[in-house]
Amino acid sequence: MFTGLTVALVTGVPLGTLIGQNFGWRATFLVVSLLGLIAFIGSALLVPKNLKQSAPAKLREQLQVLMEPRLLLVYLITALGYGGTFTAFTYLAPILEQVSGFSANALRWYCWYMVYVVQLAEKYTPNAVDVASGLNIAAFNVGIALGSLIGGLVVEDMSLMDTPWIGAVIVGLAIILTRISGVLDSRSASKLTSV
Numbered sequence: 001m002f003t004g005l006t007v008a009l010v011t012g013v014p015l016g017t018l019i020g021q022n023f024g025w026r027a028t029f030l031v032v033s034l035l036g037l038i039a040f041i042g043s044a045l046l047v048p049k050n051l052k053q054s055a056p057a058k059l060r061e062q063l064q065v066l067m068e069p070r071l072l073l074v075y076l077i078t079a080l081g082y083g084g085t086f087t088a089f090t091y092l093a094p095i096l097e098q099v100s101g102f103s104a105n106a107l108r109w110y111c112w113y114m115v116y117v118v119q120l121a122e123k124y125t126p127n128a129v130d131v132a133s134g135l136n137i138a139a140f141n142v143g144i145a146l147g148s149l150i151g152g153l154v155v156e157d158m159s160l161m162d163t164p165w166i167g168a169v170i171v172g173l174a175i176i177l178t179r180i181s182g183v184l185d186s187r188s189a190s191k192l193t194s195v
Contacts, residue, residue: 057128065131068124070184074117077177078136079143084170086147087154088163095160114140 020028065071088095114136121132147170151163 054130055127057131061125061127062131065121065125065128065135068120070120070124070181071117071132071135073177073181073184074120075135075139077174077181078117078139079146080170080177081174082140082143083147083150084143084167084172084174086144087151087167087170095163099161 016028016032019031117132117136118129121129125132147167150166150170154162154166
């Protein structure tokens with residue numbers, strides 16, 4: 001599922017652009033709806049009915065996910081990483097057209113942190129791994145929304161070419177937090193081996 005999000009961005013955005021440029025923006029939504037319907041039917045037919053499911057997490061266990069600093073750190077890394085990326089990514093087509101001189105037809109090609117949160121959730125909140133995964137997806141979407149918003153504000157108040165460096169600063173914050181998380185992991189592993 002987590003890989004699918006990345007693949008969807010890398011393939012879906014240029015494919016949606018291609019469809020929109022050739023058939024209008026409504027056609028893009030129609031194709032997405034049809035693909036969703038195909039996925040729904042495929043899931044209904046192909047997913048086994050007898051899959052083992054873990055017992056649902058109690059509300060207290062679900063809320064514990066929001067109280068675990070290590071998980072909150074990963075959610076922040078996800079939001080900043082994708083937010084910084086989308087500060088510029090949202091405006092990639094105009095940058096390539098207006099600044100780099102690419103034609104609209106040349107813009108049909110385009111452009112991690114999803115497994116790590118599950119590992120930490122299994123360690124810190126083992127009964128609420130599903131909730132932790134869902135919150136990471138929420139952080140991913142919050143990052144996209146905030147990055148697009150920041151990009152819009154930058155384009156409005158500054159210039160189109162300021163979106164890449166501002167996005168890079170935001171991603172830089174995510175990298176710093178990732179390093180901090182790595183240090184915390186190393187300390188945790190050191191404590192376990194010394195015991």
